[in-house]
Amino acid sequence: MNSLFWKILISFWLALILFVGLTLWSTSHYLQKVRTETGQTHPRYQISQYIQQAREIYHSQGKEGLYEWINELDKREVVPYLLVDQNGNDIVNRHVPLHIKQRINRHYRRLQHEEQHDEQDGDDKKFNYERHKARSIIIDNNTYHLIPDFQNVTLTRVLHRPKVIAIPFFLAALISGIVCFLLARYLTKPISQLRAATRKIAKGDLSQRVSPLLGNRKDELRDLACDFDVMAEQLNKMIIAHKQLLRDASHELRSPLARLQVALGLARQKNTSGSTDEFDRIELEIERLNDLIGQLLSLARLENDAEKTKFTTIDLHALLEKLCEDARFEASANQRNVVFSGDTDVSVSANPALLHSAFENIIRNAIRYTQVNSQVEVSLDVIDNNQDTAEIKVQDHGPGIPEDMLKHVFDPFVRVSEARDRQSGGYGLGLAIASRAIHLHGGHISARNESDGGMSIIVSLPMARNP
Secondary structure, three states, rough: OOOOOHHHHHHHHHHHHHHHHHHHHHHHHHHHHHHHHOOOOOOHHHHHEEEEEEHHHHHHHHHHHHHHHHHHHHHHHHOEEEEOOOOEEEEEOOOOHHHHHHHHHHHHHHHHHHHHHHOHHHHHHHHHHHHHHHHHHHOEEEEEEEEEOOHHHHHHHHHHHHHHHHHHHHHHHHHHHHHHHHHHHHHHHHHHHHHHHHHHHHHOOOOOOOOHHHHHOHHHHHHHHHHHHHHHHHHHHHHHHHHHHHHHHHHHHHHHHHHHHHHHHHHHHHHOOOOOHHHHHHHHHHHHHHHHHHHHOOOHHHHOHHHHHOOEEEEEHHHHHHHHHHHHHHHHHOOOEEEEOOOOOOEEEEEEEHHHHOOOOOHHHHHOOOOOOOEEEEEEEEEEOOOOOEEEEEEEOOOOHHHHHHHHHHOOOOOOOOOOOOOHHHHHHHHHHHHHHHHHHEEEEEEEOOOOOEEEEEEEEEOOOOO
């Protein structure tokens, strides 16, 4: 039975059969036990026994004891037993159904008819009188009969009699519950494993595989896990090939660029016309291309050499302060400014070069897009009650970006139209490199538009623990 459909169908079917069967067996066993203990062989015998008990209690304890006994009997038995007189009234004023009243009336009319017409011989009269006496009790000169009301055996009465239904129902529910629990666990465990693997792959861990965790299982979930592993393997190969191509292409482009720069220098030396505008343009584009290749190589190194990165404890406040001081020179040349404020004595475990490059890209990006005669604000704060997270906020006062682009701003080669485009000199790699470096340090980076204009980049880094 390798099909998950048949496993679910048959398992629930068997659980239902087990539940019903055990409930019926337990109820039957209990009722048989009650009959054995009381020695009863017929329902009439039970009525006779109760009549005898009622007489004894009435003679020994009076009407109060009889009231208490009939109430206890009603609470204990599934079938209601009514103690009614010849007018059809119950001794404890319970509701008497119409069919019982009619039965009492027919009984007394028959007795009265037999007495008036004298249709039976002496033996039959004596037999009917003795049977009438055996099923009745005289209380205060009134004759009462104990009559079972089988038509009013309701589910509510059954559920309120623990000895009859509670224990069998509990046992049946417990056993079927265990069966269903094991079945649910059997079905959901591989789904949970598949979900966990999917989340890890979404975070970039393409080494996750699910089928080895399922053992010898053979059903649709096993097939799904195998297909998932094939997909993960293909994705892993494609991304590795993509990274390899990016790294190799970047390296290979460096050589022709170097030769192009040499050729440009030779061309400048041989230039006799005195016009250098074309050469300046070529040199500018070579520098841009060289800068782009450098950023591509940085991104490739971050993605491929993450496990080789070595960390040390550094002073984050000092790192940011030095970065902002250097950035002011570049910002002041473009009529902008960089200000820094924040908590001191904040240490993180990091690779100094990578973290320096990450924050340099973020601050440079903010300087590029902030308005003229405005400033880039860099702040450092310690958050959380246990003071274990450092939050760095870099805010510019530029035009901001569309809300639907905020979640893509850290993707490679993503540039927003209008203000943030190629005309501003960006390639869409600075924030991507910063994002890879921050995540490599176990941190988190996000972007948001501010209500007073501009965009903020918020970085959270785990602080280094003191020994």
